[in-house]
Amino acid sequence: MAPSPAQQTMKERILETADKLFYLQGIRAIGVDTIAAEVGISKRTLYNHFPSKDALIAAYLERRFVQPRPSDKPPAEQILATFDSLERRFAAKDFRGCPFVNAVAELGAEDRAVKKIAVAFKENRRIWFRDRLNELGIADADALATQLVLLVDGSIAQDLVRDDPAMARAAKEAAKVLLRSAGVEVAEDTAKPAVTRAKRTPQ
Numbered sequence: 001m002a003p004s005p006a007q008q009t010m011k012e013r014i015l016e017t018a019d020k021l022f023y024l025q026g027i028r029a030i031g032v033d034t035i036a037a038e039v040g041i042s043k044r045t046l047y048n049h050f051p052s053k054d055a056l057i058a059a060y061l062e063r064r065f066v067q068p069r070p071s072d073k074p075p076a077e078q079i080l081a082t083f084d085s086l087e088r089r090f091a092a093k094d095f096r097g098c099p100f101v102n103a104v105a106e107l108g109a110e111d112r113a114v115k116k117i118a119v120a121f122k123e124n125r126r127i128w129f130r131d132r133l134n135e136l137g138i139a140d141a142d143a144l145a146t147q148l149v150l151l152v153d154g155s156i157a158q159d160l161v162r163d164d165p166a167m168a169r170a171a172k173e174a175a176k177v178l179l180r181s182a183g184v185e186v187a188e189d190t191a192k193p194a195v196t197r198a199k200r201t202p203q
Helices: 010-025 032-039 043-049 053-064 075-091 099-107 112-135 141-162 166-181
Strands: none
Touching (some): 010 032, 010 043, 010 099, 032 053, 053 099, 053 112, 075 141, 075 166, 112 141, 141 166
């Protein structure tokens, strides 16, 4: 459970506000003045906690760098559950895509600090897939892990264009094909997840 506003430190309040505004409205569109005003503090107070906007951007992305939760489920089931989670996330009205891709697209690849965090996140996810595939005894787990993360990122891009959570389901079916081709037994879904598309929050 997230701490209540009264329990949060000022630094946490600033970062939570920056996270919401950066993700929903864009990093370039939001200045430190806007964040300070939203929190109800002076810009000087904000800079006491984050010395620059760049430092705040880095903290925002690091906050989004969440490790997958450990699971006792079979590896193949864990892999496919990733796409179920994506479908639910796509249906949320505040979904604006991958924050790491968004940051690189906005700030440019020449922003090395941002790119470094984004690459680390993407590689972390790829390694997570590779580790599950190694548990399954896949011969070329590294290559297949790369293909799976491409399905993840591709489904995110398709959903943003089409506003259709079913893009995650299509990616899941493609992941099943890849797993079966690698010799993994994959059970058919007994029921399709009931996901209702919500109206997206405008930028």
